Amino acid sequence: xxxxxxxxxxxxxxxxxxxxxxxxxxxxxxxxxxxxxxxxxxxxxxxxxxxxxxxxxxxxxxxxxxxxxxxxxxxxxxxxxxxxxxxxxxxxxxxxxxxxxxxxxxxxxxxxxxxxxxxxxxxxxxxxxxxxxxxxxxxxxx
Amino acid sequence: xxxxxxxxxxxxxxxxxxxxxxxxxxxxxxxxxxxxxxxxxxxxxxxxxxxxxxxxxxxxxxxxxxxxxxxxxxxxxxxxxxxxxxxxxxxxxxxxxxxxxxxxxxxxxxxxxxxxxxxxxxxxxxxxxxxxxxxxxxxxxxxxxxxxxxxxxxxxxxxxxxxxxxxxxxxxxxxxxxxxxxxxxx
Numbered sequence: 001x002x003x004x005x006x007x008x009x010x011x012x013x014x015x016x017x018x019x020x021x022x023x024x025x026x027x028x029x030x031x032x033x034x035x036x037x038x039x040x041x042x043x044x045x046x047x048x049x050x051x052x053x054x055x056x057x058x059x060x061x062x063x064x065x066x067x068x069x070x071x072x073x074x075x076x077x078x079x080x081x082x083x084x085x086x087x088x089x090x091x092x093x094x095x096x097x098x099x100x101x102x103x104x105x106x107x108x109x110x111x112x113x114x115x116x117x118x119x120x121x122x123x124x125x126x127x128x129x130x131x132x133x134x135x136x137x138x139x140x141x142x
Numbered sequence: 143x144x145x146x147x148x149x150x151x152x153x154x155x156x157x158x159x160x161x162x163x164x165x166x167x168x169x170x171x172x173x174x175x176x177x178x179x180x181x182x183x184x185x186x187x188x189x190x191x192x193x194x195x196x197x198x199x200x201x202x203x204x205x206x207x208x209x210x211x212x213x214x215x216x217x218x219x220x221x222x223x224x225x226x227x228x229x230x231x232x233x234x235x236x237x238x239x240x241x242x243x244x245x246x247x248x249x250x251x252x253x254x255x256x257x258x259x260x261x262x263x264x265x266x267x268x269x270x271x272x273x274x275x276x277x278x279x280x281x282x283x284x285x286x287x288x289x290x291x292x293x294x295x296x297x298x299x300x301x302x303x304x305x306x307x308x309x310x311x312x313x314x315x316x317x318x319x320x321x322x323x324x325x326x327x328x
Contacts, residue, residue: 015202023203049241052258055163055234056172058204062235063242074239081235082227084203085211089223092197092212099193103319109280110318111196111311113289114296116276118307119170121300123273127266133259137252 001037003076006069009035010061010080027064037068056081149185151225154217157183158210159229163237166258169206171268172230173198176213177275188279190216195276199311207231292317 013026024047031038046067050060058081065077098104149157161175173195180186186194194212201208207230214226280289296314299305305313 014204046242049238052166052254053234053238053241054166055237056169056204056206056231058207059231059234059238063238066239066242071239074235074242078231078235081204082207082231085201085207085227086223087203088197088201088208088211089215091201092194092215095193095197106318106321107315108193108196108318109285110292110314111199112192112276113280113292114311114314115195115199116273116280117293117296118300118310119273119276120270120297122170123266123270126262130259130263130266133255134263137256137259 001035001068003069003072006037006065006073007076007080010065010077011083014058014061014080015084023058023061027061031064031068038064042067147184148217149183151218151221154185154214154222155225155229157185158213158226159233162206162210162230163233165264165268166262169204169209171264172206173209174268174271174275176209180213185217186213188275192276192279199307288321 009030010023010027013023013030016023016026028040028043032040032043043064046060046063049063050057053059061081062074062077065073065075065080067073069076095104095108099108157179158176161179162169162172165171165175177186177188177191180191181188194209194216197212198205198208201211207227210226210230211223214222214224216222218225277289277293280286281293283289292314295317296310299310299313300307
């Protein structure tokens with residue numbers, strides 16, 4: 001697989017998701033199922049490393065890139081990871097320009113409040129995962 | 143009283159690299175660490191933080207990277223974006239590549255799993271604190287009725303109907319645009 005195609009496929013996955021791991025179904029479809037550039041267990045390793053590493057959750061695509069094409073693949077994976085973030089700049093410019101309008105401010109406030117509310121289940125899920133892992137690790141071994 | 147100032151590019155890059163690359167469990171905890179550091183140093187107002195969070199939730203890809211790009215843009219324009227993105231993603235990208243190359247089985251070690259679980263528990267606490275930091279000015283302010291109903295609707299759509307976060311936020315955007323909060327609490 002060429003590096004350009006790898007970048008395009010990883011970018012397609014990251015740009016159509018709105019969270020770090022949200023790109024996983026598309027990555028699996030394109031790299032495991034359609035192009036067979038990666039095996040399912042390799043993808044699992046990448047996901048496990050992504051979840052275990054410090055930093056953004058979506059960094060697992062760098063590992064995917066490495067597993068497909070070595071170090072150049074890792075660079076391509078990193079580029080596919082950061083490219084969508086550039087979209088924040090025009091969005092920020094537009095929102096700041098119109099932020100004085102009551103409807104736009106109401107819109108932003110509602111997103112902030114709803115976003116804050118959505119953090120609650122995420123935090124609970126994280127805590128539950130951590131407590132389950134701790135309980136399993138501290139429990140008696142067979 | 144906090145005096146607001148603009149960080150140097152190096153200071154911005156260092157702060158972002160330090161905060162984003164030391165949490166396990168996703169970028170939400172990193173965003174909270176950055177908020178705390180930025181408000182301590184006077185680099186970002188709470189209102190700007192809230193705006194960046196809203197924008198980052200609507201930017202495709204990884205939320206924390208979009209947040210960092212926005213912080214970089216506010217501080218130093220295009221150069222700030224470049225520094226912020228490199229600082230937030232390159233250290234963990236190098237680390238995960240090395241891990242992929244050398245120790246793919248590292249995460250299967252019981253000791254490592256315990257350490258990671260403890261780190262994730264800490265991240266959960268940071269995420270909860272982040273949620274409170276975002277909600278506090280709204281649910282304790284003069285618009286608490288509007289804010290509380292927004293929280294309830296968002297949670298009902300997400301947990302009750304199983305909607306995706308983006309779909310819930312789109313509904314919130316429409317809700318906020320057509321039923322903007324009033325200062326008397328309604």
